[in-house]
Amino acid sequence: MKHFYSFTNLLYQYSILLSFTLFITFFSGVSVAQGSENMPLKTLHELFHHIESEGKYKIFYQNNQVDINTKITVDPHEADVTKLLTQALTGTNLSFKIVKNQIVIIKKNRTPAQQEGSMVKGxxxxxxxxxxxxxxxxLKGTTMGTVTDLQGNYKLTVPNLNDTLIFSYIGYKTVTEPIRGRTEINITMKMSAFVLNEVVAVGYGVKKQTDIIGAVSVxxxxxxxxxxxxxxxxxxxxKATGVSITQNTGAPGDGTSVRIRGxxxxNDNSPLFIIDGVPTKNANAIPPSDIQSISILKDAATASIYGSRASGGVILITTKKGEEGKMTLNFNTYTGLQVAGNLTKMCNKDQYIELYNEAATNDGRSLITPEMADTLPNTNWWKEIFRPAIMTSxxxxxxxxxxxxxxLVSGNYFYQDGIILNSGYKRYSFRASINSDLSRKIKIGKNINLSSSTTNKVGNSGDGYGGNGGSVVRYAFFRxxxxxxxxxxxxxxxxxxxYAQYFGDGYNPVGFAKxxxxxxTNxxxxxxxxxxxxxTDNLTFHTDYGLDYLENGSKRFDENWGYNLRINNPNTLTQQTVTSAQQTWKNTLVFNKTFKKNHHLNVMAGTEAIHSNLIGLSASAQNFPDxxxxxxYLSNGTTNQRAxxxxxxxxxxxxFGRVxxxxxxxYYAQVVLREDGSSRFGSNYPWAFFPAAALGWRIDKEAFMSNVGxxxxxxxRASAGILGNQEIGDYSFAxxxxxxxYYPFGTNSLSGYYLSKQGNENLRWESQTQIDIGLDLGLFDNKLFMYLDYYNKL
Incomplete structure (x- = not known):
């Protein structure tokens, strides 16, 4: 059977595509660069936009202090930001401070002769x-001010110690603090519930939160x-509306079920996780302490850029990165205790004997006499199988x-005892992130996450139908x-x-657990x-190679024990190793430009190739003499050695592409297009198309809203689009x-082969149409913020 998706052919086609993309990129760059040489920076607004478009600095200023339409003269060939700002602000009453990746434009300090007053610091x-x-x-009512340094310290000369200071910082609530004669004022700032100008991650890029016209939780x-x-x-x-998190069993290391909008x-309803650009279906290897931000894409307008993997929603995870400044060492630890709660109340010895004797009297059986009762224990099986469990990170x-x-280099150790005997989970993780500006135009970087975990499991599945020997808690109920x-x-x-008529049946739950x-292991x-x-200032090319490699191992020995060796007879050892490697290579080309100050256009086009390979090996043996x-070990089993x-x-x-x-x-508009070809579908329908469109309207910016304070x-906002699902198994078409x-041949029974599954070359893609209408409402300077959404998944 011939398919377009053999990996060799895929790489060949992809190499041609990449070469073509680079060819177009090169000539587009030459063309745009030639055009940009004739477009010098003329105003502070153009300069600030130019600096921020480089992606390294964010510029802050107060509107009542800085006129961004001020005419400037700068060297158009100058690449150093400090020199550009110095040239632009020469002859003005403005200066600037660069603190890490932030540039603050402030009024120039007064001369020493003018700076009479008292020093306030903190x-x-x-x-x-x-x-x-x-x-x-x-200083309230003036333009006098300063900013905190790398240690968060500040100093400011004020004319009067009865004045008032205003502390402001993006993402935090503004603090107004009267001085009241103090010369040292330390402030603790609280995060704002909603930050309008905050940049958040979206599919294959970032956007200001105000520019998002889809359903996104940050x-x-x-x-x-x-x-x-x-x-x-x-x-x-x-943490987010419309997102349901359910623990699979509650046992340490057993994972959770995530559902976005039901x-x-x-088929598979799990969301797609994107960790620093690398797609995966399992994000549990990353400790929460390494997270910088999480964006949850819930509707078609935001998620359809991921096409055939987005029907369950998409969760974008950005990990922490290093920042400009001296080396910083951070250490955090916590230890806690978990206990079982809300347990079903069980009979003690006296209550059981009373109930037993009442039933035995009714059906003519022997009673438990007081003499016998005196020899019997009073076992609380809840206390025997449960324990206080330590959790530390x-x-x-x-x-x-x-x-x-x-x-940034970080390490994490996490350990969690299970509340049931002999269960637990531990994980070691290591992460390294390095990002480097090779030049003003070229940036490279890498992120590496390593983790190793071990889970000690005990039975948790009822009567053992799931293959784990039954539930410890179930047998405690029976005992x-x-x-x-x-x-x-x-x-x-x-x-x-x-004494079975008195004691009952069932396994010893403590022995069963231990x-x-x-x-x-993972x-x-x-x-x-x-x-x-x-x-150029308007055109950016990004290429990214990602790897998700997982080695999963399982080793389970079912010991033969109990009365007349009735439990796990014969004893069995089962081992399994599964290795998976998923490689991702993607390229994007982004054009971003503002026309005539009011028209903002962003166009993104890209390609992505993913190859996943899974190799499994399992073996078992029975009847271990010792x-x-x-x-x-498998070699010590004497019978039924299988592989x-x-x-x-x-x-x-x-x-894929987005405009x-x-x-x-x-007024906002967005169109998203994606075409996916998957090897999981038959040769008749390997490709599928996933479009989406969205509209947005900032009503609060209309003139008729000016008096609604x-x-x-x-x-x-409103959106509609189509999402897909390719999680149907690797060879469903075959x-x-x-x-x-086994079949009879004469008087013998011979092994053979059979048709276990009938394939279907006409297998089509599963698709899901989503419609979303939403309203984002901020009241009283966004102190109260609400998201209201109506959606329909068809």
Whole structure:
């Protein structure tokens, strides 16, 4: 069978496509660069836009102090930001300060002769104790002010110690503080509920929050980094509307189920995670302490750029990066205790004997006499199987950087005991991020995440139908309180056949838990390297290679024990190793330009190729003569030694684009297109098209809203689009022949093969149409902010 998606052909086609893209990029760059030489920077507004478009600095200023239409004269060939600002502000009453990646434009300080008064100093921190850099401090009613340094410290000369200071910082609530004769004022600033100018991640790029016309929830680092949870999914609980987080079993390391806006398919409903640009279906290898921000894309307008993998929604995760400044060392740790709560109340010995004797009297059985009762224990099986469980997490990170390079190296150790005996989870993780400006136009970087985890599992699936031997809690329910845990020799008591009518049946739940020998290990490498080439002020090319490598191992020994060796007979050892490697290569070309001050256009086009390979190996053996842990190896099993292996692959080739336009940041329009070709579908329908469109209207900017003071922000948005789902298995289109069948040949039974699945070359893509109408409403200077959405998933 011939398909377009053999990986060799895919790479060949993709190389041609990349060459073509670079060819177009080069000539577009030459053309635009030639045009830009004739367009010198004429005003402060143009200069600020030019600097911010480089992506390294953000510029802050007060509107009543800075006229951005001021005419300037600068060298159009100058690349140094400091020299550009110095040239532009020469002859004005303005100066600037560069603090890390922020530039603050302020009024020039008065001369020493004029600076009569008193010195006020202090330090600014947030509510977690971290210093805030670049906070603006202004004397109320004047233009006198300063900003905090790298340590969060400030100094300001004021004419009167009865004046008032105003502390402001993007993303935080403004603080107005009377001086009241003090010369040292330390301030703790709190985060704002909503920041209009904040830049957040969207599909294959970033946007200001005010420019987003889709349903996106944004979660910042401070909301999740200090939570006592094991993984990102648990950290999302209760943090975003329309996002449901459910723990699969509650056992340590067992993961969670994430649903965005409910269930929309009979197939996989899990969202797609994008970690620093690398797609994955499992984000639990990243500790919450490493997260900088999370964007949850919930509707078609925002998620359709990911096409065939977006029907369950998309979660974009951006990890922390180093920042310009001296080396910073951060250490955080916490330890907590978990206990089982709201347990079903069980009978004690006396209550059980009373109920038993009442039933025995009714059906003519022997009673438990007082003499017998005196010899019986009073076992509380809840206390025997449950325990206080310690959970601890420790983080250590080193970060810093210079003007052209920044770095961050971090490590995390997480440990969680299970509240059930013999269960637990531990994880070691390491992360390194390096980003470097090779020149004013070229930036490269890499992110590497390494993790290694071990899970000790015990049974948690009812009667064991799921293949894990049954639930410890289930057998605790069955066990009567007059059964002892151990005999006089310290061995687990399983069953008294002589007294079964009094004691009942069922396994000893303590022995059942302690004899579990089931370990699951996961070793993972997730990372990427990238190159960003700013061809001109308006044109940027980005290429990125990502790898998600996972090695999963499972080893389980079912020990033979109990009365007459009735449990796990014969004993069995099962081992399995599954290795998966998913490689992603994507390229984007972005054109961003403002025409005549009011027309803002952003055009993005890109390609993406993904190849996934999975290799599995499993083996088992039975009847181990000696069951001690040091001899639990497959070669020691004497019967039924079996081995099995498998491999599967899939590839995805995609072409996508997005056009975003707004007029005066008041009227918005966006169109998204994506074409996906997947190896998971038959040769008749390998490709699918996923379009989306959205409109937005900033009503609060209309003249008729100028007198409605309590409404500070009001946006109406609407979107519609098609999303896809390719999570149907790797070879659903193909007919499969499987071994394991037996047929008679004369008087003998011979093994053979059979048709285990009938393929379908006409297998089509699953698609989902989504419609969303939303209203973003901010009241009283956005102190109260609401998102209202109506959506329909068809």
């Amino acid at each position: 330090r600014i921190i947030d509510n977690t104790g971290e210093t805030l850099i670049g906070v603006s401090i202004v 979660i910042k680092s401070k909301q999740v980094s200090s939570l006592p949870v094991a993984n990102i999914s648990e950290a999302l609980q209760g 269930t929309g398919t009979i 420790t983080d250590l990170s080193v970060s810093g950087g210079s003007k052209n390079i920044n770095y 009567t309180p007059i059964y002892p845990v151990y005999d006089k020799n310290g061995n687990y008591i399983d069953y008294y056949s002589k 004899k579990y020998d089931w370990k699951i 070793n993972r490498l997730l990372g990427n390297i990238y190159l960003n080439w700013k061809i 069951q001690i842990p040091s001899l639990r 099995n292996g498998w491999q599967s692959q899939w590839t995805l080739l995609s072409f 975003s336009y707004n007029y005066k940041e008041k 309590f409404i500070s922000y009001l946006k109406l 007919s499969l022949i499987t071994s394991g069948a």
